Amino acid sequence: MAKYSGKFKLMVVKEYQEGKLGYKLLARKYGVKSHKFVLTWMKNYEKFGAKGLMREKNNKSYSVQFKLDVLRFMKRTGSSVIDTALQFDLTNPSMITKWKKDFIEGGAEALGKPKGRPSMSDKAKNKQVEEKEMTNEQKLERENELLRLEVEYLKKLRAFQMDPKGYLERQKQRYHSNSKKNSN
Known part of the structure; x- marks a missing residue:
């Protein structure tokens, strides 16, 4: 808009x-x-x-009860969204339309949901909880897998740095031989 x-x-x-x-x-x-x-x-x-x-710059938030009162008034009186907004001293009638849509889709609970994305701190907390749920053995297995991948990457990087053309040629040959096996 x-x-x-x-x-x-x-x-x-x-x-x-x-x-x-x-x-x-x-x-x-x-x-x-x-x-x-x-x-x-x-x-x-x-x-x-x-x-x-x-x-309005203040992004004022309204209580669930207030939102329900506005929607009930609109339904009871048959007032338009604009007239309802004026009745409740709201300068943004489209806000009421959004409340109505949220109420129809999710009931009164949907009117109480906070706007926007959760804060970054919530994501960090969720990650910490996931890490705590992993056993010590699972953590060690995960670390071993990451180390194996790192070593494999470093070997390929060194081979490429020593002979870039030869390395790329070997990769092409390997790719073609694998694609022939898969097509049979």
């Missing part, structure tokens, strides 16, 4: 208030994705003033 600056929104709202163009024509004139954006900006401006057109 495109992000529009508060200054741009205010300019569009002021032009709408002049009464020359409607929501749809203004949206088309300025390349706004949907005329509903212009309608939302207009209603936000009427209720909150120019402050209602500015993007």
